[in-house]
Amino acid sequence: MSTILFVVTGATHWTLKDGTQHPTGYWAEELLTPYRVLTEAGHDVVFATPDGVVPSVDEASLAPDYNDGADVGPALAEIEGLSAPLKLDDVDAATYDAVYYPGGHGPMEDLAVNPASGSLLTAALDSGKPLGVVCHGPAALLAAVRADGTHTFAGRKITAFSNEEERQGGLADKASWLLQDRLSGIGADVSVGEPWAAHVVVDGNIVTGQNPASSRPVAERLLEQLGAN
Numbered sequence: 001m002s003t004i005l006f007v008v009t010g011a012t013h014w015t016l017k018d019g020t021q022h023p024t025g026y027w028a029e030e031l032l033t034p035y036r037v038l039t040e041a042g043h044d045v046v047f048a049t050p051d052g053v054v055p056s057v058d059e060a061s062l063a064p065d066y067n068d069g070a071d072v073g074p075a076l077a078e079i080e081g082l083s084a085p086l087k088l089d090d091v092d093a094a095t096y097d098a099v100y101y102p103g104g105h106g107p108m109e110d111l112a113v114n115p116a117s118g119s120l121l122t123a124a125l126d127s128g129k130p131l132g133v134v135c136h137g138p139a140a141l142l143a144a145v146r147a148d149g150t151h152t153f154a155g156r157k158i159t160a161f162s163n164e165e166e167r168q169g170g171l172a173d174k175a176s177w178l179l180q181d182r183l184s185g186i187g188a189d190v191s192v193g194e195p196w197a198a199h200v201v202v203d204g205n206i207v208t209g210q211n212p213a214s215s216r217p218v219a220e221r222l223l224e225q226l227g228a229n
Helices: 028-040 073-077 115-127 137-143 163-168 179-185 212-228
Strands: 003-007 013-015 021-023 044-049 098-101 131-134 200-203 206-209
Touching: 003 028, 028 044, 028 073, 028 131, 028 212, 098 115, 098 137, 098 212, 115 131, 115 137, 131 137, 131 212, 137 179, 163 179, 200 212, 206 212
Parallel strands: 003 044, 003 098, 098 131, 131 206
Antiparallel strands: 013 021, 200 206
16 A cells, blocks of 8 residues: 655635636546545545645536536545645655646646745656646646756656647636746646547656546556556
């Protein structure tokens, strides 16, 4: 049995280029589905957020249309530890067997500029332990910088929520920056698939997924890597 650290955004909004605060948080499916996949396989999950704040779910992600017709609110409420997360500054990546970052627009607000998260991601990547990141979760990779100033994920093959998906979602023109562009800008080798279809990229121990449809296959790849380790 392994213990997986879920690093979850603590943001409740995403600031757009006109200063508007777009309500957000973590995306329900991207947290709940991997949680179920991993715990049903017998693994433990521990949660951490910036400052240890209780994470907020993006209310839009609770719509049954995004969850195969199910009401997932009660299931989220029953997740042990989600309402009492660890403080990210206090987390040691070496304590865990794998690390996972769900998305939602929240990481664009806080994890993208969080040095504790950036240091944890660098440590997780260098450890060789499985590291999974989904959808807007890769915004956190922007904060991962080594002591010499180089970006930890420069040259690594990854995927993330695409410019086209942001456009189809109606926020591309309002955003201060787009995730696909910013990740390419730090030197990551970003590939994207068809909008809203599952697309997963594996580069060594880092497994990234493009969108909500990618969260289950990312979790399944983490299980494979945990088994191999």
